[in-house]
Amino acid sequence: MFEILIKLILIIISSNSIACHASKYKQTHENSHDEISQVIDQFFSTRSAYFNVIKCIKNDDVAGMIIGTLLFKTHGSISYRIEDCKNLKDSTKRRFVLIIMDHLNTDLMIEELTPNRFDYSGFYLIYYIDNQSDIDILHYLFKKLSDLFIYNVNVICNDSSGIQLRTFFFFNERSCNSTDPLVINKFENNRWISKDFFPRKMRNLFGCPLKVATFIYEPAVIMQGSYDDNNYTLVGSEVEILKEIANVLNFSIQYSFDPSPGAWGRLKPNGEAVGAFLKIVERKSDLMIGSLTRTKNKSYFISFSSVITFNGIFVVIPPGAPFSAFEKLIRPFDKSVWICLMIILSLGFFIVIAVAPKPRSLMRKIIIGKEVKMPAMNIIVALVGGSQHILPKRSTPRILLMSFLLFCLVIRTLYTAALFKFLQSDNSKPTLSSIKEVIDKKFTVYVDPTYYDNFWEMKILKR
Numbered sequence: 508m509f510e511i512l513i514k515l516i517l518i519i520i521s522s523n524s525i526a527c528h529a530s531k532y533k534q535t536h537e538n539s540h541d542e543i544s545q546v547i548d549q550f551f552s553t554r555s556a557y558f559n560v561i562k563c564i565k566n567d568d569v570a571g572m573i574i575g576t577l578l579f580k581t582h583g584s585i586s587y588r589i590e591d592c593k594n595l596k597d598s599t600k601r602r603f604v605l606i607i608m609d610h611l612n613t614d615l616m617i618e619e620l621t622p623n624r625f626d627y628s629g630f631y632l633i634y635y636i637d638n639q640s641d642i643d644i645l646h647y648l649f650k651k652l653s654d655l656f657i658y659n660v661n662v663i664c665n666d667s668s669g670i671q672l673r674t675f676f677f678f679n680e681r682s683c684n685s686t687d688p689l690v691i692n693k694f695e696n697n698r699w700i701s702k703d704f705f706p707r708k709m710r711n712l713f714g715c716p717l718k719v720a721t722f723i724y725e726p727a728v729i730m731q732g733s734y735d736d737n738n739y740t741l742v743g744s745e746v747e748i749l750k751e752i753a754n755v756l757n758f759s760i761q762y763s764f765d766p767s768p769g770a771w772g773r774l775k776p777n778g779e780a781v782g783a784f785l786k787i788v789e790r791k792s793d794l795m796i797g798s799l800t801r802t803k804n805k806s807y808f809i810s811f812s813s814v815i816t817f818n819g820i821f822v823v824i825p826p827g828a829p830f831s832a833f834e835k836l837i838r839p840f841d842k843s844v845w846i847c848l849m850i851i852l853s854l855g856f857f858i859v860i861a862v863a864p865k866p867r868s869l870m871r872k873i874i875i876g877k878e879v880k881m882p883a884m885n886i887i888v889a890l891v892g893g894s895q896h897i898l899p900k901r902s903t904p905r906i907l908l909m910s911f912l913l914f915c916l917v918i919r920t921l922y923t924a925a926l927f928k929f930l931q932s933d934n935s936k937p938t939l940s941s942i943k944e945v946i947d948k949k950f951t952v953y954v955d956p957t958y959y960d961n962f963w964e965m966k967i968l969k970r
């Protein structure tokens with residue numbers, strides 16, 4: 508009886524859950540979001556192993572449903588990270604991004620598009636969940652994104668002519684700042700007509716003018732002629748490179764030239780800029796040439812081209828200090844030799860002083876000899892190479908004296924030879940031989956202020 512009851516309950520529960528699954532599946536099937544999953548399949552997953560889904564809508568259920576469907580459709584061919592636009596982490600730069608949002612949150616989403624979180628040259632697919640035929644919001648969105656220099660943006664639209672992809676071509680035949688939403692692809696018979704989802708927009712700038720901030724910085728930028736008469740031309744290595752690029756990308760160059768020295772200005776780590784950098788930061792110019800150094804800090808505020816030249820750093824070090832007179836004197840012998848010598852001499856003096864005061868003792872007769880009157884003085888005389896006038900008669904003091912004289916002779920010769928060799932060589936202390944030594948020995952390093960900005964992150968200046 509009890510068993511039957513349990514079984515019945517189980518059946519009720521399971522039939523319930525089956526019904527629930529069926530209705531969910533029906534719901535997703537109704538709106539299968541093939542248009543999104545095909546872009547992911549055909550574009551994102553061929554270029555990257557993962558992409559970012561960012562939801563920016565009030566109603567979380569809708570986003571959950573769309574994402575669930577995508578998960579099901581992409582068959583795990585690509586991995587992704589789902590985030591909420593109000594809670595974005597700074598950790599990585601997102602490059603392939605699907606944004607699901609509603610009109611009301613457009614401004615909020617744009618505010619969150621900061622350069623440390625998003626790669627502005629990345630690829631953005633935007634899906635609005637409300638009124639996908641509203642063109643005004645696209646105008647607004649594209650204007651804002653082009654201000655951020657985000658150009659690879661597609662929005663999925665759905666109006667009377669069906670589902671389409673729309674984007675903007677900032678540079679085109681008619682305009683140099685267009686943000687008109689144009690149709691680039693259509694979704695018909697459950698598939699996109701074209702496979703080209705993100706057309707290249709920066710290959711042809713249609714002769715549009717780009718403002719180039721520059722200054723004299725030879726040999727990158729050289730001014731020929733007279734600036735005051737407005738009769739000058741700019742030449743130099745980077746001017747030539749710029750002209751070639753302009754030729755390939757089809758843009759015209761408008762110089763914003765300042766001949767005064769130091770016109771390049773500065774870009775501080777906190778973003779404060781002066782000079783030519785200010786023109787870039789304030790977007791009064793589009794680009795800047797003149798031997799700029801690419802650094803991590805500056806890259807946060809302005810985007811650099813590829814590096815075209817590399818420079819080594821030079822550290823100029825003074826010659827080694829000359830030896831002082833005293834150093835020259837003791838330099839020929841090692842410290843250990845000097846110590847041994849001192850021990851031997853003090854031992855000699857000690858013995859002599861201990862034995863000398865008793866003229867009649869046997870020890871004195873054996874060691875010094877009774878004829879010798881000033882034995883301590885004799886040690887000094889022997890050391891500097893003077894001659895002994897009174898010699899002891901006994902053989903023991905004679906042998907001792909002779910060995911001491913020989914010892915002094917050897918030491919003196921060695922010292923003179925070493926001193927001679929030392930005086931022949933370069934008369935200063937050895938200098939530093941590597942950057943590592945400069946760092947390890949904590950030398951003070953002086954650097955020109957203009958270079959300091961570029962190199963302050965280097966270990967040699969980090970103190």
Ligand SMILES: *[C@@H]1O[C@H](CO)[C@@H](O)[C@H](O)[C@H]1NC(C)=O
Nearest residue numbers: 637638639640641642643644
């Ligand atoms: C969608 O936007 C268009 C254009 O702005 C407007 O004419 C239309 O009434 C909107 N539809 C809805 C359902 O809000």
Ligand SMILES: *[C@@H]1O[C@H](CO)[C@@H](O)[C@H](O)[C@H]1NC(C)=O
Nearest residue numbers: 538540542665666667669670
């Ligand atoms: C597109 O809009 C039409 C009505 O204008 C609607 O019936 C259809 O479901 C929409 N398609 C998608 C995929 O949203």
Ligand SMILES: *[C@@H]1O[C@H](CO)[C@@H](O)[C@H](O)[C@H]1NC(C)=O
Nearest residue numbers: 650653681682683684685686
């Ligand atoms: C686009 O450029 C034209 C001149 O070329 C200017 O009149 C217009 O205001 C610009 N539009 C925008 C949106 O910047």
Ligand SMILES: *[C@@H]1O[C@H](CO)[C@@H](O)[C@H](O)[C@H]1NC(C)=O
Nearest residue numbers: 679680711712713714715757
């Ligand atoms: C460069 O731009 C001009 C002006 O729009 C255009 O007429 C020309 O065809 C373009 N050149 C190339 C090679 O596309």
Ligand SMILES: *[C@@H]1O[C@H](CO)[C@@H](O)[C@H](O)[C@H]1NC(C)=O
Nearest residue numbers: 731732733736737738739740
């Ligand atoms: C401009 O400079 C060039 C050479 O530098 C000279 O030949 C030419 O006469 C100058 N033109 C004017 C208007 O001063």
